[in-house]
Amino acid sequence: MAMGVLVVGSIGDIGLVGLAQRFRGQDVHYLLTGQGDVVQLGRYGVSRVYQLTTGIDEYSFSETLTDLVNRGSYSIIITPVNRFYRTAVPMAAQRLSAPLLTDVIDVKPIDNELEVVLNSFGNRAQVTVKVTGRVLLMAPPARFKPSENPVNASIEPLQPRVVNVVKVVSTEGKAKGGVRIEDAELIVAVGRGFRRREDLKLAFELAEVLGAEVGCSRPIAADLKWLSEDHWIGLSGRRVRPRLYIAIGISGQPQHLAGMMESRTVVVINNDPNAPFFRNCDYGVVEDLYSFIPVLTRRLRDILKR
């Protein structure tokens, strides 16, 4: 197999060249989506740029990428991690019969093997794996910084292979009342400690006094459907990083913690002193939410005059 690293992304993903540079002695080429300064890519040692200026969907992109990888016999393909690539790249990997590793934070080529370090379990662990042969790596561009190694980059316009397998039939706005929990500075999050849907009003009253958004654990949105999915926080929900996170009646399983670990101050209210969340908070209150929350809300209303 010929050697070579293909970096894929817009000019804003240039950080990925830093990861590509760890494959010493290998040519680095770039599949550039959209417009971008090719000279800037050359400054970091990218010797060939394939430029794709036509906007295409994930399916056509995976076909186009597969063709290019086969044509150039690239052994390492590096792409950003985002919603578009999370759809497109697995399809390309399947067509290329190559493994795909996501959330890559480091690589170390050793002889014919490649050691890859991945963020895993919602960033709570790092896993090191070894692979041989062609591999596709998805990595966060901002994590890497390419060093200068100026070359003259050649540029080749890339014709996409368009496949019409999926057609957008209609697009609807989200229902009113939806929240952007990711942007919230203050969050009151509810879990299965609430016995009935009506009881959530205790949390909404507290949130109103604080000027907070209401978030929830997965069962509240996914199983019970007491709140819409845009409130759902965690590994499979939204990632949040508020100044204050108040978790009420949430046990604190790793999948929930994965979505809120970057909160600045965490307060946990739970009637079980052994709830795992108490090991991951700044302030822990062992109380029954039904007696504690109304009192807390009243006191805060008095203090904040709301």
Ligand SMILES: Cc1cc2nc3c(=O)[nH]c(=O)nc-3n(C[C@H](O)[C@H](O)[C@H](O)COP(=O)(O)OP(=O)(O)OC[C@H]3O[C@@H](n4cnc5c(N)ncnc54)[C@H](O)[C@@H]3O)c2cc1C
């Ligand atoms: C692949 C996968 C992805 C997942 N993704 C997510 C995710 O994104 N987000 C997420 O949240 N979960 C996720 N989960 C589910 C996760 O593992 C837990 O099951 C879930 O977080 C539990 O929700 P909970 O804490 O609300 O409920 P429980 O675990 O049932 O906890 C309820 C808590 O309420 C307390 N309580 C009960 N009564 C009271 C009371 N009167 N006063 C005070 N406290 C009380 C209990 O002591 C308990 O600690 C995922 C699971 C899997 C397998």
